[in-house]
Amino acid sequence: MAHTGTTTDVLIAGAGPVGLSAAAELRRHGVRCRLVDRLPARLPYAKAVGIQPRTLELWDRMGLVRAVLEAAVPMRGQLVHVNGAESARITLALPPEVPYGFAALPQYVTERLLEEYLAGLGTSIERGTELVSFVQDSDGVTALLRGASGFTEELRVPYLIGCDGAHSVVRKTLGLSYEGGAFPEAYMLGDVVADADWDLPPGYALRSEHRTDDGTLDDVLVCIPLPGAGRYRMSMKVPPELGGPSGAAGSPDVPAHGLQGGTGPGLSALQAVVDRLGPGPARLSDLRWSSVFRISHRIVGRYGAGRVFVAGDAAHIHPPTGAQGMNTGIQDAANLAWKLALVVRGEAGPGLLASYDAERRPVGEEVVGRTVRHATRGIGSDRDDMTTLMLREAQLLVGYRDGPLAGAPYGPVEAPQPGDRAPDCGGLSTPIAVHPVRLLDVLRDRPGHVALLYGAEATGLSRAVAAARAAAGERLPLDVVALLPREGEADSVPAVGAPAYRDAAGEFERIYLPDGATGFVVRPDGQLAARFPLAATTAALTDCLRALSVPLRDPVVA
Numbered sequence: 151m152a153h154t155g156t157t158t159d160v161l162i163a164g165a166g167p168v169g170l171s172a173a174a175e176l177r178r179h180g181v182r183c184r185l186v187d188r189l190p191a192r193l194p195y196a197k198a199v200g201i202q203p204r205t206l207e208l209w210d211r212m213g214l215v216r217a218v219l220e221a222a223v224p225m226r227g228q229l230v231h232v233n234g235a236e237s238a239r240i241t242l243a244l245p246p247e248v249p250y251g252f253a254a255l256p257q258y259v260t261e262r263l264l265e266e267y268l269a270g271l272g273t274s275i276e277r278g279t280e281l282v283s284f285v286q287d288s289d290g291v292t293a294l295l296r297g298a299s300g301f302t303e304e305l306r307v308p309y310l311i312g313c314d315g316a317h318s319v320v321r322k323t324l325g326l327s328y329e330g331g332a333f334p335e336a337y338m339l340g341d342v343v344a345d346a347d348w349d350l351p352p353g354y355a356l357r358s359e360h361r362t363d364d365g366t367l368d369d370v371l372v373c374i375p376l377p378g379a380g381r382y383r384m385s386m387k388v389p390p391e392l393g394g395p396s397g398a399a400g401s402p403d404v405p406a407h408g409l410q411g412g413t414g415p416g417l418s419a420l421q422a423v424v425d426r427l428g429p430g431p432a433r434l435s436d437l438r439w440s441s442v443f444r445i446s447h448r449i450v451g452r453y454g455a456g457r458v459f460v461a462g463d464a465a466h467i468h469p470p471t472g473a474q475g476m477n478t479g480i481q482d483a484a485n486l487a488w489k490l491a492l493v494v495r496g497e498a499g500p501g502l503l504a505s506y507d508a509e510r511r512p513v514g515e516e517v518v519g520r521t522v523r524h525a526t527r528g529i530g531s532d533r534d535d536m537t538t539l540m541l542r543e544a545q546l547l548v549g550y551r552d553g554p555l556a557g558a559p560y561g562p563v564e565a566p567q568p569g570d571r572a573p574d575c576g577g578l579s580t581p582i583a584v585h586p587v588r589l590l591d592v593l594r595d596r597p598g599h600v601a602l603l604y605g606a607e608a609t610g611l612s613r614a615v616a617a618a619r620a621a622a623g624e625r626l627p628l629d630v631v632a633l634l635p636r637e638g639e640a641d642s643v644p645a646v647g648a649p650a651y652r653d654a655a656g657e658f659e660r661i662y663l664p665d666g667a668t669g670f671v672v673r674p675d676g677q678l679a680a681r682f683p684l685a686a687t688t689a690a691l692t693d694c695l696r697a698l699s700v701p702l703r704d705p706v707v708a
Contacts, residue, residue, distance in 0.1 A: 158182045159494045161293055161307045163281040163320055165189075167198065167257065168462030168479035169313030170264035170275075175487030177271035178212060178597050179674070181494050184305075185273065186295060188280035192265070195439055196256035196341045196383045199374050200225065200473020204545035206250035207574065207676060208484050210590050217263050218255065223377050225252035226353030231429055233360055244540055247661060249574045249590055252544065254375055256341070256383070257476070281319055284310060286457050309490060310458045313483070316446070318464035324455050330448030330518070333469070333525070336388040340420045340440040343380045344373075348432035358427040371427040381436075385470075386423040388415075388442055414440030445469050447522045449514050453507040459486055466514040469525035472543045474517045481548065481675070482510050488597075488674035497625055498698040509553040546571055550677060555697050557671075557680035557690065565663035568680055572672045573662070577655020578633070581643055587651060589658070597674055598627030601691070604658070605667035605684050606635050608644040614669060614687045615648045621691035626698065628691075633658055 160176055162169045165187035173185045201222060209215040230238040242252045265275060278298030285292050291310045295303045312320020321328065350356055353375060360369035373382040417437045424432055449466045453459060462479030486506045492498035520542075534542065541547050549570045550556055556569035566573060578587040593600055601618045605611045611632050622628035632650040634643060636659070643650045653659055662670065667684035671694055679697075682690035 156290065156306045156308065158184045158305075158307055160184075160309045160311060160490060161186070161281075161291070161305060162311045162313055163187075164313035164315060164318075164462075164464070165261075165265075165275045165277070166313060166315065166462065167260050167264060167476050168483050169311070170261060170268060171480045172311055172313060172461060172483035172487055173273055174212065174214075174264060174268045174271065175484055176491060177268065177273050179488060179491030181487075181491045183273065184276060184307075185268070186276045186279040186281060188278070190278045190298060192258055192261050194258050195441070196258065196376060197339075198257045198260070198470075198473065198476035199254045199376060199383050200477070201253040201255050201260070202473065202477040202543070202545045203244065203248055203250045203252060204548065204571070205477045205480050206253065207590065208480065210249070211593055211595075211676060212267070213595055214263065214267050215250075217267075218253070218260075221259050221263065221377065222253040222255040223375055224353045225254050225355065225375070226351075228355040228357060229350070229429070231356070231358040231427070236429075242540060243536075244544060244546075245537070247573060247575055247657065248544070248546065249588060254377075256376055259377070260476075281312075281314065283319075284323060284458070286310070288456075291457050308457065308494065311486065312458065312460040312464045313462050313479070314464055316448075316463045316467050318460060320458060321450060321460050321464050324458055324460070326455070326460065327451035328448045329451070330446060330467075332444060332446040336442055336444055337385050338388050338415045338419065338440060338442050339383065339385045340415070340417075341376070341381070341383050341438040342417070342420060342434050342440075343378070343436040344382055344424070344432040344434055345380060347430070348380065348428070349430040350375075356429065358429065360427060369423075369427060371423050384420055384424070386420070386427075389419065389422070414442060416440070445525070447518050449511070449518050453482075453511050453514075454503075459503075459506060461486060465510075466518055468518040468521040471521045471524040474521055474543075474545070477545055478514065478517050481513070481545065484675040485510050492626075492698060497627070502698055505554050509550045509555070512552075513548055555673075555679060557682070557693060557697070560681045560683065561665035561668065562663045565665075566661070566678055566681070568678050570678050572670070572676055572678050575657035575661045577653065577657040578651040579643075579654040580651055586655065592631055592649075592651065593672065593676075596629045598629060599674065599679065599694075600629045600631060600672045601687075602631050602633055602670040602672060603648075603684060603687070604633040604635075604653075604662070604664045604669070606637065607667070608646055610667055610684060611644075611646040611650075614667075614684045615646055617687040618669070618691055621688050621695065626695055635659060 159181050160183040162173050162185045165185050173183050176183045227241045280296050282294045282296050290308050293305045312318050356373040358371045372385045421434045447468045453465055461482035489502050493500055551569035559567045574590045576588045603614045615630050618630050630648040632646045632648050634652045636653050636656045643652055669682050669684050669687050671680040673679045680690050680694045
């Protein structure tokens, strides 16, 4: 057995979308990491296929979004059929200031794009390498890795992240509770082509149900469009000959959770359901893969202990309704990575890491509860207006106002406040660019915190820029950007000691509702950290730093 000293800062177990996202964010922040996965190759399964607008915003800031947009297909809506008749047609519409819509992309393509992005940062997946066990103490984590050949390595690292799925070794070793339950039904899943005559509009998913006279759901077909002519990921209840519908939970052919490891149902089994429930005749072909799966809903009691954390399915699993799972896990990774980066670099105290559980576990609890509710009672059971429902499904309402890092509110109550997502807006201008610039363009490739200082008067902006930089000093990576209101020459931006843009279309003013000269701090994960009057820039940035670096305490090892 080889013994490796501390040559990396973070070990990540599991190279699915969440582990890849954690590694990409850490490397983007300059943190050394190793990413191991027990599988010898990427699985060709279109498991998680929905890409939410919030995830696209995060990928935009990383510089990954163009590759995703070129590979994905738009999700425009969903048709709902009940007993052979269309009962609803849902359009996936968002407010015009939201930069991205809903998209669909097979998980294996998402993983490939993230893997290529990570390779560009100098890190690759160590495939066929399994995390066997680990122990931690107040100074670090000692992990035992085993390769495909049986070679073992003992590795010493400061931190460990478990992105190793629903059966997580990391979660089990930590002894974290994983409370919840499972649906009794078994389902089958297939990646298949339906011929061109099938009556589904492009970009629309289908949910077709059969209900008995008393309203009981006894048959269902869900089809999600994928890239490729006529290609869909289809899911449906398992028929009796394959272990369902009754007694499915006890069938030896159906896994306790997740996908079946062996041979899945054949094309004829999928065709039979489409013949019963499809909106019209369709011949299926080109079955890439199929499987049988069950749906569980569980969440950990806490998202980590000491120097070890869990994210994604290792922390929460739930019904696939609304494509919330993978996207929630990717946001787990984005939340944790920038905090770990600050702590590893010595720019924040280890106490900052406690905010990961404080911010993300309430989100996980809400997602689990909502997806279970929607799976059992329908998406309309929440009685939200359609705009709120779409924003929540798009994960644009995720916020941390009650979290430990949110600064004091300031300005109109309806304005974005600390803890909220920092909304995008368009219509920014510079004297050089002849086309409007979006706020996401300004934030792109800035991995740290960004102070947005809004004001009409150049002298006041210059003072605030200097105050922000002085308050951050060497302690916090901080980019400073000045924003001027639309009044004045659109192509005239005064020198204020920082990159400056004019709110030429007035969108920033309309969306952010600045109360006169106002400052904002945007976190690396795209949430607002602070909002303050520009005259109080020094005090506001000092408070923001204090939230990140105090208390300077060692992590508690469970």
